Amino acid sequence: MENQKSSSSLKAVVAVLAILLVGSLVYIFKMTSDTEIVKTELKTTMTEKESVMKDLQELKSTYDAAIAENTSMSDELIQERDKVVNLMSDLSKSKGDVASLSKYKNQFNALQGNMKVLMAENDGLKKANTTLTTQRDSTVVVLGETKKNVEALTGQNEELAKAVEIGSKLTVLNTRGSAFKLRSSGKQIETDKASRADVLRVNFTIAENQIAKSGDKTYYVQVIDSKNNVLGDKKTETFGENTLTYSFLTNVKYENKTIQVSEDLKGKDFAKGTYFINIFDRDILVSKTSFVLR
Incomplete structure (x- = not known):
């Protein structure tokens, strides 16, 4: 009779341990999954930040090339390039969260729009009147x-x-x-x-x-x-x-x-x-x- 009670108690202990083991495994799996999700989100955010920074660098390069031509619009081009440089500096210091990245993307789009207008005007001035080169200063x-x-x-x-x-x-x-x-x-x-x-x-x-x-x-x-x-x-x-x-x-x-x-x-x-x-x-x-x- 006593052996039967010991056997029942042992089975109960084993069952409890099995439940705790399963629970631990489930918890560990969930924590691992959450960690992977966070890592994925961070990786995606950093990738987007690098993409925006690359776009800004290309925008700056476009302005540098135009400024080097020394047209009568050099002052305007320098002002717009400085805005790009300032935005690049702010982006590099940012934490790269979704909200700030959205803000920087909007600012980049605005700067890119200004660049297209200025580049078109700069090209037109070079073709229309070469004498403006001597008047830029x-x-x-x-x-x-x-x-x-x-x-x-x-x-x-x-x-x-x-x-x-x-x-x-x-x-x-x-x-x-x-x-x-x-x-x-x-x-x-x-x-x-x-x-x-x-x-x-x-x-x-x-x-x-x-x-x-x-x-x-x-x-x-x-x-x-x-x-x-x-x-x-x-x-x-x-x-x-x-x-x-x-x-x-x-x-x-x-x-x-x-x-x-x-x-x-x-x-x-x-x-x-x-x-x-x-x-x-x-x-x-x-x-x-x-x-x-x-």
Whole structure:
């Protein structure tokens, strides 16, 4: 009788141990599976991070090649390349989680869109006018400021441009200056002679940007003649510690589509020589060009 009880007890102990063993195996299997899932997710995330970094490196290489050509758009290209470099630095420091990767992908897409617009414009400028190469280093001249103040203002403008949220900045392209003779009939004839000019025309394009804020947009246009005089209204606007003397304002209703802007500046007795056109978004220089009247 006692042997039967011992045998039953032993079987019970064996059964309990078997259940615990099975439970342990199930737990170990689940932990191993969860670990593998986490490893897989981490591997996938790191792969996506490396992919975004590779895309950014290719984007930077495209800008480096274009900048090396020394076109009149070098300043704009350098600003966009610096944005790419800053994003690469931020990405390398990130933890690589899904949320941050999504943010970096969106920022990359915005930068890539700007790159396509700038590259198309850069190619067009090279084909249209080879003389722009010698004019790329034209310096923005602000009336009443010394050379030191101009350099300081340029540095501040560059810092402000870098602070603008990625992808929200509007791109100003195709800036062009020209002169016209006005006939008594009202007909306008383009001329490159200072003695015949009655009006100076400023044309530029605001590129399409679907993620920028739509609405009314004001640009300050500065036209400087060969004698270093600001033409037109000669009004002064203050932006914090910075001041800007401009020729006229142009107000644009921007609806996230490409828009062409054309403004005329009437005058007389225009001086011969090189004229500089600078377009500002507040105190930030967004486009510049020059033309010559003989």
